[in-house]
Amino acid sequence: MTIFGKLxxxxxxxxxxxxxxxxxxxxTExxxxxxxALVGRFTDEVVSRTLTIEKIFLYAGGILLFSLLMYVFRYAWITNIFQGSALLEKTLRQQLFDHYMIMDTTFYQRHRxxxxxAHxxxxxxxxxxxxxxxxLMLVDSVVVIIFTVISMIIVVDWRLTLIGVLPLPLLVIGVWYLSPKIRAAFTQSQEAFSRLSNKSQESIAGxxxxxxxxxESADVEAFEIQVKDAIQxxxxxxxxxxxFGPMATVIMTLSYVIMMTYGGSLVIDKAITIGQLVSFSTYLGLLVWPMFGLGQLFNVLERGNASYIRVQNILSEKSAISEAENGVVEPAKGDLVIQINQFTYPDTDNQEPTLxxxxxxxxSGGTVxxxxxxxxxxxxxxxxLLRQFDGYSGVIRVGNVNIKDYTLxxxxxxxGYVAQENFLFSTTIRDNIRFSDMNKSQEDVAFAAKQADFHDDILSLPAGYDTEVGEHGVSLSGGQKQRLAIARALINDPEILILDDALSAVDARTEKNILRVLKTQRADKTTIIAAHRISSVMTADEIIVxxxxxxxxxxxxxxxxxxDGWYAKMFRQQQLVTEIVKKGNGKAGIDG
Known part of the structure; x- marks a missing residue:
């Protein structure tokens, strides 16, 4: 199916x-x-010496009038057609972005x-x-060719027209031969652009x-290799x-040669007038753009076809995470029950279960x-627990409801989820904390920051809560980033708070303060803390190793x-490390 059919x-x-x-x-056409036609009639009037001032103004006025009409009509069709193309881009861009938003983790593991x-x-x-x-090129080229050929027949001579356009089918043959090649080449070009785009993104991010x-030198060299590949x-x-261009030029040159030889013989035989030959030459000139336009048309179509296939391949992928029909719309609430018999990551050669x-x-209200x-x-x-993967044997329930039976x-x-490494947006601290609900008040934001033991740090900054964190939170320390992320999770008072090694970058005092707040202010909400540091889970109601x-x-x-198993061994090791650090700090203080 052609790209027009697909669209x-x-x-x-x-x-x-x-x-x-x-x-x-x-x-317009x-x-x-x-x-x-008016130019041809004018030429005949000049040759026959029957031209008058009135006729000069008549012909000049007619040409000017139709030129103005062409201007108005051309403006109108450009406005409408390009408005349509903008709507297409908007529609596809929205479809693609919406698709990105609903796709699962596996999708982002496959695609860089x-x-x-680039898509x-x-x-x-x-x-x-x-x-x-x-x-534009399709309709304009086809309509101009048809109208021009008809005008040639009516205004000039059908015999000259028939012979003059004989070379035109050669263009169709050439386009038919080159189209698959340009499509394959452009697909490779788009893929090379994707690789180059990905390399640029990785280098800037890292x-x-x-x-x-x-x-730096090695990365520049790797980038140059990608650039050279894209250039090739x-x-x-x-x-x-x-x-395409030279082919159209050769074909149009053949038509002009036919016009000069056969058309000239018709003038000599007085089958047509000089004015008609001039008209034919002008009409033939009108065919130059359609000939080049057809070449450009197939270029645009093949490029568009290759790109549309790439976009549709992405849109056709389905997320493994799907909502149940008539899913539970009430917010998840209640006891958490995890019963996972077995889970293996999809798209992996390792068949050994991960869990x-x-x-x-x-x-509800407990901490694990x-x-x-x-x-x-x-x-x-x-x-x-975050429903990034659903393909496990077993069930996870919240409030006695399978989490797959809730709407997402x-x-x-x-x-509320906080990872060890958190993504922060290039905006203010305030807007990062209330990102999930921009209607939250300053009081709500400050309260969440206090829970995360971050409020005093924010006030010490020059702009306070209006401080711009920079891209990925570049202006904040590791501990500040983690506490901001904790505040962002706490501002909505989530039923289940998950901290995935989210206290690894804060000091012992700050960790203790945050855990104390969570224990007292979330007495009726569930908290899950995954950590390497034993001190983060010591106060949990249950700890699993x-x-x-x-x-x-x-x-x-x-x-x-x-x-006296692995847990006890790790606790003693971490306690020993803490003591050594304390003694080292004390000695440094004495020496100082």
């Missing part, structure tokens, strides 16, 4: 807009056909950020050109790491694209701590210490 859903939706545009385009950005920019621009320049590790691909596109036999119950060595499954368990809005709005995706130990802090 027919849009053209039907906005048929009035395109009908108006094409109608004015037809009127009709007006354009009159001037060559730069590639997704939303370069690909959509190529499709948009189909609905503007593509429509500029601190690149500079810290002294890898685009050179191939340019080589194929460059064949197995995880059975945990947390009463999750600890374990790196890779033990802590973050994976949290991902399942009802479930996720009941959860994960190892290779299974619960190896569980109980309160005191119970686990008595068990």
């Amino acid at each position: 027919m859903w849009f053209f039907r939706t906005h048929k009035r807009l395109y009908a108006l545009g094409l109608s004015f385009l037809f009127l 009709i007006s354009q056909m009159v001037s060559p 950020t730069g590639d997704l950005m 939303a920019t370069n690909d959509l621009s190529a499709v948009q050109r189909v609905a503007s320049g593509g429509i 500029i601190k790491a690149i500079k810290t590790l002294g890898q 691909v685009n050179k191939r596109v340019a080589r194929i694209d460059a064949l 197995k036999n995880i059975h945990v119950s947390v009463k 701590g999750i600890v374990g060595r790196v890779g033990s499954g802590k973050t994976t368990l949290i991902k399942l 809005k009802a479930y996720l709005q009941a959860i 994960l190892d290779h995706g299974e619960i190896k130990e569980r109980g309160t802090h005191e119970t686990l210490i008595e068990m």
